[in-house]
Amino acid sequence: xxxxVADLLAIDIxxxxxxxxxxxxxxxxxxxxxRGTDGFRFDxxxxxxxxxxxxxxxxxxxxxxxxxxxxALRKTGPVELRTRGLGRGRTAxxxxxxxxxxxxxxxxxxxxxxxxxxxxxxxRDAFYTEGEPARRADLQWVSQFRTxxxxxxxxxxxTLGLGGVAEPxxxxxxxxxxxxxxxxxFCTCRAILRDWRLKPRMxx
Numbered sequence: 001x002x003x004x005v006a007d008l009l010a011i012d013i014x015x016x017x018x019x020x021x022x023x024x025x026x027x028x029x030x031x032x033x034x035r036g037t038d039g040f041r042f043d044x045x046x047x048x049x050x051x052x053x054x055x056x057x058x059x060x061x062x063x064x065x066x067x068x069x070x071x072a073l074r075k076t077g078p079v080e081l082r083t084r085g086l087g088r089g090r091t092a093x094x095x096x097x098x099x100x101x102x103x104x105x106x107x108x109x110x111x112x113x114x115x116x117x118x119x120x121x122x123x124r125d126a127f128y129t130e131g132e133p134a135r136r137a138d139l140q141w142v143s144q145f146r147t148x149x150x151x152x153x154x155x156x157x158x159t160l161g162l163g164g165v166a167e168p169x170x171x172x173x174x175x176x177x178x179x180x181x182x183x184x185x186f187c188t189c190r191a192i193l194r195d196w197r198l199k200p201r202m203x204x
Contacts, residue, residue: 006125008056010183014049021173032163039162047189053110054145056122065117066194072113077200078176097156128182128190
């Protein structure tokens, strides 16, 4: 009998990095002095990104969610981002980003947009695995994103991975691609489910 497919998916709606910024953070990721063998390296299924929204959503609502997000994204153009040093969570090191007004407006708009689609009572089977099962901390992080990590608590960043790394030089970049990604272990973006291009608005 085929294995049942989980109804809920752990989703990250995120800004993906342009090629120049991708190269910078990929080099930092490779240089990490990870503890033991746990951790990850950026590749085609571990994408560096800037999280805008995280949620659990039913597969049955994905098409409606994508339509709503697409409509919200028509109201913004490419996002200018600037780094501001390293930060460290309980396990991971990350690059902090300045929370400019354009980024904060986009985050707020998307948080408002996805609210009707958010599911409760998720499980670890909502995550992308392929031999890398989600941790309890991953489940908690997505479950608590709205209450702990959004709006006034939003702290934009690019997660680099586990271990230590030298402080990088500040840099700026423009992100013009947003993607809905299936989240995996360490809340990594493992698979792009849908993506959108941000187009400059008239007068910009």
